[in-house]
Amino acid sequence: MEVFQTVKTASIYGAFNARWLEPEDVARSFVPTPPFKSLVRLQNSLLMGPRGCGKTTLLKMLMRRAQRVWKIERAPREPQWTDYRSPDFEAVYVPSDVRWSSELESVSRELSEFPIDAERVQRASVAISCVIEASRIFQAIADENRLDPAEFLKGLIVHLQLGPTVPSFREVRLKLLSWVDEIHSGLIRRDVGAIRGHLDRLPSSLTSHALSAVTRACMIFEEYAQHVAPARWALCFDELEIAPPWLQAELFAALRSFDQRFLLKLTWSPVLPTDLTPRQERQHDYAAIRMWHGHAADAKPFCKEFSTRFIRDKFENTSITPRDVFGPSPFAEEEMDPDQGYGRGTPLWRAMVQLAQRDPSFRDYLSEHGISPEDPVVDSVSLRDESLRKIKPIVLLREAYLKDAGDRVIKRSRKSAPLYFGEESIYAMSEGNPRLLRGLLNELLDLDTRPSIEGSPFVPPPAQSRVLFAASQRMLTGIKTYPIQRRAKSLSLSGLVERLGQFLNAELVTQDFNADPVGSFIVDEDVRQDVLDEVSVGLLIGAFVHVKSRESDIPMSVIGSRIRISYMLAPSYKLLFRNYRDYRLSTALRISTSHQRLMFRPEGA
Amino acid sequence: MRLKSVRDSSLLELNARAGAFVAACGYERRSVALSSLITGAPEGRNALCFSEWPDALGRKDNERQLLERGFKLHGVGGNESKRVESLVADIATTTILAGAAVGFDISSMTRAWHGAIIRQFRTMEFDTECETFFAYAPAQFRRPPLRSLPNEFVAPVDGFASLSTPDLPVAVVIGLGYERERALGLRQLLDPEKTILMIPNCGDKDEYYPEVLRSNKDILRRTHQEWVFEYCISEPAATFATLISIVAGLRESYRVVLASLGPKVFGLLSFLLATRFADVSVWRVSSGIHAQPREAHADLDQLVVIDAIWEPSSRTTGSR
Numbered sequence: 001m002e003v004f005q006t007v008k009t010a011s012i013y014g015a016f017n018a019r020w021l022e023p024e025d026v027a028r029s030f031v032p033t034p035p036f037k038s039l040v041r042l043q044n045s046l047l048m049g050p051r052g053c054g055k056t057t058l059l060k061m062l063m064r065r066a067q068r069v070w071k072i073e074r075a076p077r078e079p080q081w082t083d084y085r086s087p088d089f090e091a092v093y094v095p096s097d098v099r100w101s102s103e104l105e106s107v108s109r110e111l112s113e114f115p116i117d118a119e120r121v122q123r124a125s126v127a128i129s130c131v132i133e134a135s136r137i138f139q140a141i142a143d144e145n146r147l148d149p150a151e152f153l154k155g156l157i158v159h160l161q162l163g164p165t166v167p168s169f170r171e172v173r174l175k176l177l178s179w180v181d182e183i184h185s186g187l188i189r190r191d192v193g194a195i196r197g198h199l200d201r202l203p204s205s206l207t208s209h210a211l212s213a214v215t216r217a218c219m220i221f222e223e224y225a226q227h228v229a230p231a232r233w234a235l236c237f238d239e240l241e242i243a244p245p246w247l248q249a250e251l252f253a254a255l256r257s258f259d260q261r262f263l264l265k266l267t268w269s270p271v272l273p274t275d276l277t278p279r280q281e282r283q284h285d286y287a288a289i290r291m292w293h294g295h296a297a298d299a300k301p302f303c304k305e306f307s308t309r310f311i312r313d314k315f316e317n318t319s320i321t322p323r324d325v326f327g328p329s330p331f332a333e334e335e336m337d338p339d340q341g342y343g344r345g346t347p348l349w350r351a352m353v354q355l356a357q358r359d360p361s362f363r364d365y366l367s368e369h370g371i372s373p374e375d376p377v378v379d380s381v382s383l384r385d386e387s388l389r390k391i392k393p394i395v396l397l398r399e400a401y402l403k404d405a406g407d408r409v410i411k412r413s414r415k416s417a418p419l420y421f422g423e424e425s426i427y428a429m430s431e432g433n434p435r436l437l438r439g440l441l442n443e444l445l446d447l448d449t450r451p452s453i454e455g456s457p458f459v460p461p462p463a464q465s466r467v468l469f470a471a472s473q474r475m476l477t478g479i480k481t482y483p484i485q486r487r488a489k490s491l492s493l494s495g496l497v498e499r500l501g502q503f504l505n506a507e508l509v510t511q512d513f514n515a516d517p518v519g520s521f522i523v524d525e526d527v528r529q530d531v532l533d534e535v536s537v538g539l540l541i542g543a544f545v546h547v548k549s550r551e552s553d554i555p556m557s558v559i560g561s562r563i564r565i566s567y568m569l570a571p572s573y574k575l576l577f578r579n580y581r582d583y584r585l586s587t588a589l590r591i592s593t594s595h596q597r598l599m600f601r602p603e604g605a
Numbered sequence: 606m607r608l609k610s611v612r613d614s615s616l617l618e619l620n621a622r623a624g625a626f627v628a629a630c631g632y633e634r635r636s637v638a639l640s641s642l643i644t645g646a647p648e649g650r651n652a653l654c655f656s657e658w659p660d661a662l663g664r665k666d667n668e669r670q671l672l673e674r675g676f677k678l679h680g681v682g683g684n685e686s687k688r689v690e691s692l693v694a695d696i697a698t699t700t701i702l703a704g705a706a707v708g709f710d711i712s713s714m715t716r717a718w719h720g721a722i723i724r725q726f727r728t729m730e731f732d733t734e735c736e737t738f739f740a741y742a743p744a745q746f747r748r749p750p751l752r753s754l755p756n757e758f759v760a761p762v763d764g765f766a767s768l769s770t771p772d773l774p775v776a777v778v779i780g781l782g783y784e785r786e787r788a789l790g791l792r793q794l795l796d797p798e799k800t801i802l803m804i805p806n807c808g809d810k811d812e813y814y815p816e817v818l819r820s821n822k823d824i825l826r827r828t829h830q831e832w833v834f835e836y837c838i839s840e841p842a843a844t845f846a847t848l849i850s851i852v853a854g855l856r857e858s859y860r861v862v863l864a865s866l867g868p869k870v871f872g873l874l875s876f877l878l879a880t881r882f883a884d885v886s887v888w889r890v891s892s893g894i895h896a897q898p899r900e901a902h903a904d905l906d907q908l909v910v911i912d913a914i915w916e917p918s919s920r921t922t923g924s925r
Contacts (some may be wrong), residue, residue, distance in 0.1 A: 020774040020798040064684040095771045098795055106766035184768045189728045481790020483759035493753055
């Protein structure tokens, strides 16, 4: 059998998904970000962002077990985080995932003729899961305070109507799980009578409002363990965006009015559910916390901190930096010595001279700006900043992917020197998404590194470029295979991404040189509903990113929002890590077909 | 009923003991190949006919051949599980009460139908043991389609969704096929903590094997070698034992999902296994309306027959 090199995940930094990490390990690898400061406030919160953007990490960091590690192991040694305070509430984390969500959804299919029973089954499952998670918190508080939980457990058994149950946390949880098993057994047999019988015998709190059972359990704890009970609880529901609609509706309604002792910390996709939360109430009822970055520079501080910790953990070296291991990206504009970066004979100077020889539109651009195409040197700092610095990434891209063919310029078919590598490229492609960043770093560092001139481990650019391109392609696969029901002739998400990716590539590479190309799209009112649906899915899974203009800018609906393609897809479509100017999406889609015809002119045609 | 045993069997045994035989009638020629070898069950021959693509490829000719061989035809949608359960209940009850076994040709059936058949046996109750035969004729080798189809349906099969609370991480056991990107897409959607890959390999002459490796290169590279297993489709009992061993080990620490993207015999074994472990989910990945008819001819030299014995549930205790 062919042997494949496997990806290793050797440490807590290597784990791909915080959901599977224990809270203690989440705390050990946690890099605080501004959203966490908002999340710990005594208010309801809606954590918004695409899959993998770190919502679960933040929710888990609210938990007692994570906070304990933070306070003991991290805070004393890392004074730079002192302004990140701990929560003044007891967090109950209610997990969820695609598997569970799909299984709850399958109950509706199984009992399609009995929708009320189907919803009651889902309610019981959710309520039981909540109480089980709360019981773990009660147990942790009791253990930490050396409290005998017997009286509380007896109270819980009585008031939650658990029936004859040994008063131990384990037995309480097993009893609750046995009820799920009984309902499941009825579902397998499609025995609605039996299911209904089980549901009718359950305590009413398990099949009523989504929060009834868990809040009652917390209140029982408060009564029986007054001296150790918290003043406030935070009920943290993960992955609410894929939860059953009734659960979404009830939790959003609870944001507006619920018992003041209970805070809600919910996760959601990047677009606010306007049908569930009227706009005028948002500011007062809850804080919407955005978990994505519209601009590459916004994500850089987090990425740099995370990558530094990751690399130092990996190489057991406390001074090594991501710059040592990956070098700078050729697209990076800051930190460049103007004379070194733009002067005569530099790589950029050479790229401009070569491009100007082959690309008449670029030659014209230079001439129009008073820059010699044969010797593009600019002495004026302002002109240099205004012109050369701005066009540098476009020049590098065009130079790499264009070649001349007589009187025309066409796409280059041969392999070019790698462009997608370096620290900034890795950060941009990760979108500041910890799961993506972990994945990229794992794969990059899984390659054989070689010592740099300074002696640090170094991953050569061609190797980085291969890994980043493969990651980009993998994301395209994820987009292509993401399941979605649609009409046969509607535009798929992958079709939409493909058309927009090619459109943007044409703007940068195959059309005439433009220093201010289109790089993002306004989702306008002329966009068809099926495309809007795909854009929503794309925002959820990270294929598209909402480009904000202000910190407080949260998209209220897909229509009207400004979006761009994920930077992760940049190597696949030969795009840059810039948003540039926006363009109407409906117009872009309308003309993209003709764009594609232009782009794919065969060589010599 | 509760699954008592699974063993390798033969067409000879099937013909000798089956009092009823259920085939599928679709557009691929494979769907009627095995019916020509069925000598038993003259009164109990039934075929589930796909409602979809009623005129595609060899469909009309397949119907004609099945009618000539004494099959009763029943129209059923490829995703309809309730109707299949109902038909199987009728056929199986009569047959089992008469002391005979029920045979199925699963080669051209959908996974939704496989699930419905197993679910029906799982939920029926008889006082005595009953026997089922599942025959599978692999398709003669063809290169995988160049264009990969979008996934419309990625979800648990009806009757095989567990309701386990999400307090454990997910492990997915994927039976790999040769369609590109399917497995990777499923993995990216489920986002499991652990991925176990099962690769069909029947030796040097297995033309599918290199294609499966090629089509799944990316997910194989991203999976620890210790979690990649090979199995031979002609040894279903051994494969079943391997699957039990893997799943039994996983379910203490994970919520297990089984997904078959390759040979249908692996999918059938997944359903049989899930009858033993109620906390295990079986998922399917389907292109739904995007799937296009594609010809498949049976390779009867590679015919596989599984004998599954069911016993009354009251004889044994349930699972976790």
